[in-house]
Amino acid sequence: MSLLLSVSLVACGGGGSSSAPPTGGGGAPTPTPTSSACSLSARQDFADQVLNEWYLFPDLLATVNRATVGNLDDYLDARVAPARAANRDRFFTFATSIAEENALINSGSSAGFGIRLSYDTANRRLFVVEAYEGAAGLAAGLDRGTEITAIGTSAANLQSVSALFASGGAQAVADALGPSTAGTTRVLRFTPAGGTSQERSVTKTDFALDPVSDRYGGLILNDGGKRVGYINLRTFIIADAANQLRSAFAQFAAQGVTELIIDFRYNGGGLIDVSDVFGDLLGRGRTGQVWSRTVLRASKSAENETRLFQAEPNAIAPTKVAVITTGASASASELVTNSLIPYLGSNLALVGANSFGKPVGQFGFDLASCDLRVRAVVFQTVNANNQGEYYTGLAGVMPNTCRAGDDITRPLGDPREASIAAALDFLGGRACTPITAGGADGIAGGLEQGQAARQGLSLPERQPLQPRRPNPAQHELPGLF
Template sequence: MTFARTALSLVLALQLAACGGGDSSAPPVAVGGGGTPAPTPPPSGCSLRAQQDFADGVLNEWYLFPDLLANANPASFNNLDDYLDARVAPARAANRDRFFTFATSIAQENALINSGSSAGFGIRLSYDDANRRLFVVEAYEGASGLAAGLDRGAEITAIGTTAANLQTVSSLFASGGSQAVANALGPSDPGVTRVLRFVQPGGAIVERSITKTTFALDPVSDRYGALVLSDGARRIGYINLRTFVVADAANQLRAAFGQFASQGVRELIIDLRYNGGGLVDVADTFGDLMGSGRVGQVWSREVLRPSKASQNTTRLFRTEANAIAPTRVAVITTGSSASASELVTNSLIPYLGNNLALVGANSFGKPVGQFGFDLAACDLRVRAVAFQTVNANNQGDYFTGLASVVPNTCRAGDDLARPLGDPREASIAAALDFLAGRACTPITGGAAGDVAGGIDQGQNARQGIDLPDRLPLQPRRPEPAQHELPGLF
């Protein structure tokens, strides 16, 4: 058995999702502690029972909430995922492990981390359950979806394998809810083709056959990922990080902050609205790039179960050539913002205080991370919740979302009528208001996972509709990339 300290903070909330945080630093030492038994030795085969025994060894030694593990009869389950769900059910009921512990493929997850490799249309989808509508919230450059005309604000209205068997999205929702829609879009395999009918933001109705391809997930978009916005005479750095899961995200962040440093930027908008998390290493680099003058001070801490307290770590700010010292920061989140996204925001609180705001909607609420435990012969990685992250003030209890701990909040919609990076987009406009000291409406009454929805009120009025909150479309058993990027297809 091998295991890596890659706390890929992945979240799957029932059939919805938000996710993320991980760390590819040195693995913890494989020792038992505090009377906790060591993990079961690797089995000689890959039978379901052998995989269940392996998972039991992992949970019994490393699970962060040992008192919230249930007994389960392995013979009662026909797959490992359901067995893991049963074992951590008490932690889930206590809102401590909302599908954060799961099994995945070593090969697929490593490909995602190392190169951003994924397969699909390269679009992220959210849905309005009440009105049975499906929207594109983001499209990746270099993928087949964007090339076919699917971009932010497009509404998919029908799905089929051919033009002759198109089913309306409304009828799919009516027959089987969001899972029926996810099923209709097909598996995330290269070569899978679907015919989609969609309405582009300008009103054009398009019907097109689109084939899923392998593409690279670019963490910082070349279109809108790093911009310098003007608000009067002030220059605001805007950074939209799509995911922490791709290792190259750290270098892309360095390039973005080089741009900010060269232009004297001291105020930031950090847009993490769909970011489910990923590698803690990347989150740490993000912190370093905002840590000019703070090298050697505490950025964050990882706290394991008492029997593993010797494995607790403290991460200090490190030197980064392009680092700045931001004076005010607005972080845009939705219910899809989780784990590493929340780690970055929470770690800024001790240093920015009232000069920090959460903008948009409440985040998911995942102050815990996973280690990956590998059974290499079976291409099996068990992701088990193994630590909690806290900031320099030892604050880290935001299981109900960051709105409960960030000093300022400003509620705003996720405005699909505007491209990301546009200062007129609702959440970006609210962030600019906070940075300028202008008034905003606090985030109130939103439970963890609340997602600010709608297009913009003007468009809603023109269309005669009232769009409620939207949720990321997610299959019940997502692929590795879908764990980290809620709504990816």
């Protein structure tokens, strides 16, 4: 068993990782496996070894009759079911492919249309909430606010989205969009925001999962003559996100920005290394002070860590910050927000809707011979004041909250967009309506939403379109196709 201690995840559907070399538990290379070496029983043995030794909530593990489950995913779900019932592990422990996850982290690319989709759970309408630059979807006219109304492999067999939802729910729509492989072609009928219906044939290609958009990732907004920094981070999972953040903060530092809007509305988390850099960029003058702490179970307390602010040339010293979240905002995005509380106090606000509520993270444990990585909840993160109990979202612990909608009819980065406008109101000292604490609302995200749908659980008004078994990119960027 190879323990990737440096590959620490804090994301909604599965996590985030570090691109640093693996440490600990190495050993000699594993020989080419036989079929029995990678049998379900062997993989269950490996999963049990991981959970029994490392799981953060050892008292919330179930004993499972192996004969009752037919695959490793269901087995892991059953073993951590008590923790899930206690709202501690909402499908954060799972199995994935080592090769696919490492490729995602290191290449920063995926195959698809390059769009993120959410659907109205009441009316079964499918919308594009974000589009990646350089991808096939945006080139075809699919951008934020576009409604997709029909899907087919050709113009002759288009099926309406409403009919797909009626026949098989979200999974039927995901299936209709086809596999995440380059060369897959679909004909889509769609209506851009403010436009007219059209049909286009769109082919999936490899595209860059740019963490900081070239269009709206880092902007300086003018609010009545005051310069306000706006940073939108799509994901923490791409290793290059740290350098892209540094570039964005360079312009903030150069123009003397001290008030900031951080937009995490669809950010399900990712690499702890990236969240640490984000903290450093917000920590001018705080080098050596506590940014966050990582706390493991009592038997693994020797692995606990305290992360201190480190010097970054482009760091700023923010005086007031508004963080935009939705129910899709989780883990690393919540870690950054929670870690700001001790330093900003009443000058910090959560804007939009309550966040998901995931103050825990995963380590990756590899059975390399079987291309198996078990992501297990192993640690909790707390801020400098040792606060980290936000399992029902950050709204209950933040000094200020301001409720606002996610207005997909306006581009991200637009000061008139509802959540950005509310963030500017907070920064400007104008009144707002508080967010109701006690659970994530608004658009929700992550693997656990697809699982919840499969189990018939209640869902928010709008959520990412997510297949039952998402690929590594969809784990980290819910709604990606």
